Ligand SMILES: NC(=O)C1=CN([C@@H]2O[C@H](COP(=O)(O)OP(=O)(O)OC[C@H]3O[C@@H](n4cnc5c(N)ncnc54)[C@H](O)[C@@H]3O)[C@@H](O)[C@H]2O)C=CC1
């Protein structure tokens with residue numbers, strides 16, 4: 001069966017790559033392409049945005065776009081995703097959410113919606129980063145005494161949330177393995193006379209510049225040695241192909257909240 005895919009934020013950086021990825025997937029078709037009200041792209045053919053035929057007009061009408069769809073893939077902004085969730089509930093459409101930057105209430109809304117529809121929600125859809133999450137769990141259990149943990153991430157100049165969703169998830173994985181609560185031990189940037197480093201903290205540093213697709217490093221430093229676990233994305237297609245895997249994973253599911261660890265069988 002061909003899967004009817006709806007792409008939200010179709011003219012965005014990820015939206016365009018997703019359109020291209022779906023166009024190249026023999027088991028999928030672009031059912032609809034969504035954009036925000038007022039977007040200059042409304043009414044244009046989604047195929048104009050990528051070197052791939054679509055023959056689907058870009059619309060802002062969620063109900064028209066979702067009728068008859070199987071999966072909505074959403075890489076937009078938290079406020080847009082939360083509106084899309086309600087529309088997906090109405091139409092019983094599965095959701096792949098790659099958007100980052102949700103607050104606790106936003107995450108709770110996603111969890112609540114997953115009682116009605118199946119959702120994959122993950123801050124990074126690449127296979128490599130999801131392997132890194134597993135490696136960080138192992139590393140943290142081995143380097144659990146006397147190692148200072150710092151997480152460094154770098155992204156393009158247009159990124160609006162910091163630290164990245166991936167960096168925060170790295171922190172959560174490490175904190176859990178070390179028996180800490182990230183809400184209590186995270187330090188987000190340093191400035192001025194900070195005093196000496198507190199042993200149980202997990203530090204975050206953010207770099208923004210140019211066209212960096214997404215670099216993440218977790219550093220475990222002690223006296224005499226340090227271990228660095230890094231991932232560098234060089235193309236957004238790695239995230240898009242992960243999102244398509246997530247969409248296939250949702251086929252036939254009634255409801256439930258999943259992430260890429262479930263999709264990739266890494267639990
Ligand atoms: N989970 C993952 O693997 C990845 C996640 N991301 C996340 O995806 C999100 C989007 O990233 P980019 O494509 O770089 O951003 P972008 O700014 O290029 O695209 C965002 C799109 O969402 C649309 N949009 C914004 N507000 C809207 C609203 N209220 N209603 C409807 N549409 C709206 C914009 O018009 C635009 O087309 C970010 O949160 C980013 O962190 C990005 C790459 C990989």
Ligand SMILES: O=C(O)C1=N[C@H](C(=O)O)C[C@H](O)C1
Nearest residue numbers: 100123124159164165166214
């Ligand atoms: O905004 C981006 O570009 C990216 N965002 C995600 C995040 O916040 O972790 C994933 C990826 O690094 C690209």
